[in-house]
Amino acid sequence: MQERDRKRKLNPNRIENGGDGTFVGKILRGMVDISPDILNILGTVTGVDSLNKLGDVIRGDKGISTSDKEILLAEIQKDVEIAREVTRRETEITLRWELDSKSQHWLPRLIRPLVVANFTILIDVVIISSMWGRPLGESYLPILMTMGVTAIGGYFTLREYGKNSNVIHK
Numbered sequence: 001m002q003e004r005d006r007k008r009k010l011n012p013n014r015i016e017n018g019g020d021g022t023f024v025g026k027i028l029r030g031m032v033d034i035s036p037d038i039l040n041i042l043g044t045v046t047g048v049d050s051l052n053k054l055g056d057v058i059r060g061d062k063g064i065s066t067s068d069k070e071i072l073l074a075e076i077q078k079d080v081e082i083a084r085e086v087t088r089r090e091t092e093i094t095l096r097w098e099l100d101s102k103s104q105h106w107l108p109r110l111i112r113p114l115v116v117a118n119f120t121i122l123i124d125v126v127i128i129s130s131m132w133g134r135p136l137g138e139s140y141l142p143i144l145m146t147m148g149v150t151a152i153g154g155y156f157t158l159r160e161y162g163k164n165s166n167v168i169h170k
Contacts, residue, residue: 024054024075048083051076112155119151 038057055076058069100108107114126136126144136144 024051024072024079048080048087051080051083115151116155119148123148 038054038061055073058064058072058076061069064072100111103109123144130136
C-alpha cells in the first residue's frame with residue numbers, strides 16, 4: 001500500500017501533483033456511467049503496465065459503447081507512448097550520470113557540482129556588489145533567477161529523485 005501511495009506522489013501527470021492528468025483520465029472524468037472496476041484501476045494507474053490493465057478492463061466492460069471504447073483505447077495508447085518515452089529518457093539520463101560518475105576524467109564527474117558552485121558564487125557576487133552600490137540591472141534579474149533556480153533547484157531535485165529511484169529499482 002505504501003509503495004502505491006509513494007508512486008502516486010511521484011507521478012507528475014496526476015492532477016493533485018500539478019500535472020494535466022492522462023489523456024484517458026480526462027475523457028473518463030467526463031463520462032457519467034463508469035463501472036466500479038474501471039474507477040478502482042484509475043486510482044492506481046502509474047505506468048505502462050497499469051495502463052495496459054486499464055485497457056483490458058475497458059475492452060471487457062459491457063457498459064461502454066464500442067465507439068467510446070475505441071476513443072478510450074486510443075487515448076490509452078497515447079498515454080502508453082508518453083509513459084514509455086518518459087521511461088526511456090529517465091533511463092538515458094541515469095545511464096549518462098552513471099557514465100559520468102565512472103569517468104576517469106575529473107570534469108565529467110564534477111560538472112553538475114561545478115555548475116551549482118558557479119551559480120552560487122555568481123549570486124554571491126551579485127548580492128555583494130549590490131551592497132557596495134553597484135546593483136545588477138533589473139533586466140538581468142529574471143534570467144539570473146531562472147538560471148539559478150534551474151541549476152541549483154534542478155541539481156538537488158534530480159539528486160533526490162536519483163536516490164529514490166535507486167530505492168525503487170532495488
